[in-house]
Amino acid sequence: MATFDKDEFVAECLAAVRSGGRSNAAVKEIVDRTVANPSAIEAEVGDRTVSPMMTIWHRSDELTALHIVWPPGVDLFAHDHNMWAVIGIYGGREDNQFYRRLEDGRIEPHTGKTITQRDVVMLGSDVVHSVANPTREWTAALHVYGGEFFTTPRTMWSKETYEPMPFDVDFVRQTLEAAAASARLADVPGERP
Ligand SMILES: [Fe+2]
Helix, strand or coil, X not given: CCCCCHHHHHXXXXXXXXXXXXXXXHHHHHHHHHHCCHHHHHHHHCCCCCCCXXXXXXXXXXXXXXXXXXXXXXXXXXXXCCCCEEXXXXXXXXXXXXXXXXXXXXXXXXXXXXEECCCEEEECCCCEEEXXXXXXXXXXXXXXXXXXXXXXXXXXXXXXXXXXEECCHHHHHHHHHHHHHHHHHHHCCCCCC
């Protein structure tokens, strides 16, 4: 049975970026191949329902690789990346809402795309999206970005007004952890309202 090693995964992605050319397409091939075997990833990273919601596997100016878990019911605000992104789902489902940028800096909903286990999406550097997991399952994904995800200036947009504001990664973590905490509570017998 094929195995998965996250350090080898990162090394492969870095090699793809360093080879030049269409490195996002090369990374997509790697992520495609990797999420095609969800049980191998699970054997390496463990049970997604108890893992941290965001784990950094690599961050540098060349590349960021993250393991991300979307708890049941989470609905993250719209944001951009300012770098290409490749997102592969190895368990569960995520609903992407894409937005159009308006001249005044706000955004408006445009198209949507649902991705499920073994699906991979490649996003251009100007894409604005929000991500939700409307299911009762825990969604798990590999995210690879073509730059430094945490320090590159980025934008997020208010859910209520679609007004732009500076991207705050701590707010993302808090949103994920709060959704995880309520999902875990809902799983405790007798605690369900
Ligand atoms: Fe994103």
